[in-house]
Amino acid sequence: MMSYLSYIKTGFLLLVGILFVACGSIKPKGITRTNAPDWIATSPMLSPLGTGFQKALFKASMDVKDHHLTGLFLIKKMKDSIANQEVTRFFFSNEFGMTYFDLGIYPDSMQINYCFEPMNKKGLLSLLETSFRLLTTESNMEETTQWYMQKDPPGYVLRNRKDGLLFWTMYNEQPGQITGRNGKTNFIDKILISIERGKDNSNQSIHINNPLIGLKLSLRKLN
Amino acid sequence: MIRPIIIGFMMLVPFVGMAQQPDLKTIERIKEGVGQAAQQTETIISDFIQVKDLSMLDDQLHSSGKFYFKKRQNLRWEYTHPFSYIIVLQEDKVSIRDDKKTNTIQTANNPVFQEINRIIIGSVRGTLLDDPDFAVVYDGNKEYYKISLIPTQSHLKEILDKIILYFNRNTFLVDKLQMVENGGDQTTITFIKKRINQPIDDELFIIH
Numbered sequence: 311m312m313s314y315l316s317y318i319k320t321g322f323l324l325l326v327g328i329l330f331v332a333c334g335s336i337k338p339k340g341i342t343r344t345n346a347p348d349w350i351a352t353s354p355m356l357s358p359l360g361t362g363f364q365k366a367l368f369k370a371s372m373d374v375k376d377h378h379l380t381g382l383f384l385i386k387k388m389k390d391s392i393a394n395q396e397v398t399r400f401f402f403s404n405e406f407g408m409t410y411f412d413l414g415i416y417p418d419s420m421q422i423n424y425c426f427e428p429m430n431k432k433g434l435l436s437l438l439e440t441s442f443r444l445l446t447t448e449s450n451m452e453e454t455t456q457w458y459m460q461k462d463p464p465g466y467v468l469r470n471r472k473d474g475l476l477f478w479t480m481y482n483e484q485p486g487q488i489t490g491r492n493g494k495t496n497f498i499d500k501i502l503i504s505i506e507r508g509k510d511n512s513n514q515s516i517h518i519n520n521p522l523i524g525l526k527l528s529l530r531k532l533n
Numbered sequence: 534m535i536r537p538i539i540i541g542f543m544m545l546v547p548f549v550g551m552a553q554q555p556d557l558k559t560i561e562r563i564k565e566g567v568g569q570a571a572q573q574t575e576t577i578i579s580d581f582i583q584v585k586d587l588s589m590l591d592d593q594l595h596s597s598g599k600f601y602f603k604k605r606q607n608l609r610w611e612y613t614h615p616f617s618y619i620i621v622l623q624e625d626k627v628s629i630r631d632d633k634k635t636n637t638i639q640t641a642n643n644p645v646f647q648e649i650n651r652i653i654i655g656s657v658r659g660t661l662l663d664d665p666d667f668a669v670v671y672d673g674n675k676e677y678y679k680i681s682l683i684p685t686q687s688h689l690k691e692i693l694d695k696i697i698l699y700f701n702r703n704t705f706l707v708d709k710l711q712m713v714e715n716g717g718d719q720t721t722i723t724f725i726k727k728r729i730n731q732p733i734d735d736e737l738f739i740i741h
């Protein structure tokens with residue numbers, strides 16, 4: 311009887327733990343309301359990939375639970391002539407060239423062009439969709455009341471809600487480059503993205519993290 | 534009565550047209566040549582160029598590096614451009630150095646690496662030609678014996694449409710290897726500047 315109760319207790323604590331991690335806030339810590347920075351009048355970055363982004367090749371590593379995958383990761387913006395829409399393709403293959411996935415992010419949907427069977431899981435693909443949508447979605451700068459000041463690291467934070475996605479975009483002080491973005495569409499797909507930028511303002515590395523299932527995707531730009 | 538015969542003949546025509554297989558004698562000669570070359574090859578040092586054609590993305594991914602094969606130590610596959618990645622394949626384990634991190638995996642616990650090991654080492658040694666998990670189609674031109682290996686097992690069929698090995702007609706060694714995926718993308722690995730039976734230090738197959 312005691313052991314039965316202890317199982318229930320352990321299960322309950324585990325559930326609380328999972329919910330705690332899952333529901334953890336995506337709101338950056340230590341921020342206070344402020345006015346919109348001056349540089350929004352110039353040409354601010356609207357999405358982490360950057361305005362005018364066409365394509366970039368990265369060396370990638372991805373950890374999901376006990377699995378560790380590495381390879382090449384291509385992000386490419388294309389015109390889908392059939393759907394008459396812009397699509398951003400996220401392509402990941404191992405070093406030998408065998409494809410893990412090829413996903414197309416449209417403004418309102420994701421197309422699975424190919425997915426390696428063991429990775430073809432609804433939960434994982436949904437997390438990848440939220441992650442990639444966070445990289446492509448443009449901030450709405452007109453919501454001037456949603457600006458915050460961050461002390462550490464110093465910078466600005468903008469809160470947006472768009473197409474079912476709630477996201478916080480972190481900008482450095484000057485010249486207003488995106489250094490990270492946290493977002494979610496529901497209580498389990500919380501995604502944290504941090505970005506290191508090069509001198510030319512391009513994405514030198516992108517780190518994507520979902521704490522609930524321990525998904526980590528790290529991209530390092532190849533020249 | 535004559536109608537079924539004509540229909541039967543017409544149904545056969547496409548198969549006759551497709552039947553590019555050389556005669557049995559030639560197939561035996563290819564297998565013998567590949568077997569002999571594998572037996573006489575103690576080491577291979579080669580550069581390689583890898584091109585992945587992304588059909589739907591209308592793009593190509595290029596990489597290149599060095600390839601070392603030693604009969605008893607097996608294989609070191611080293612990418613040097615545009616990234617650094619070394620994989621050493623041995624009978625029972627795979628060691629990988631990705632940038633500065635080194636990782637060793639027992640192949641018995643990892644079916645993916647078991648397959649990679651079998652396909653790559655089998656391609657170099659020519660043992661894939663007798664592997665029951667592949668149907669073999671022989672073809673060729675003046676330069677190559679082109680041998681297509683079509684997976685027969687469902688777990689391989691899910692990943693690969695076929696592997697095509699291009700054996701040099703003179704040396705019976707693999708000059709080029711193509712992996713065609715089900716989605717239509719294909720990866721071509723071309724071996725250049727091949728040197729056969731040159732000494733290779735065993736240390737090269739130990740990565741830290």
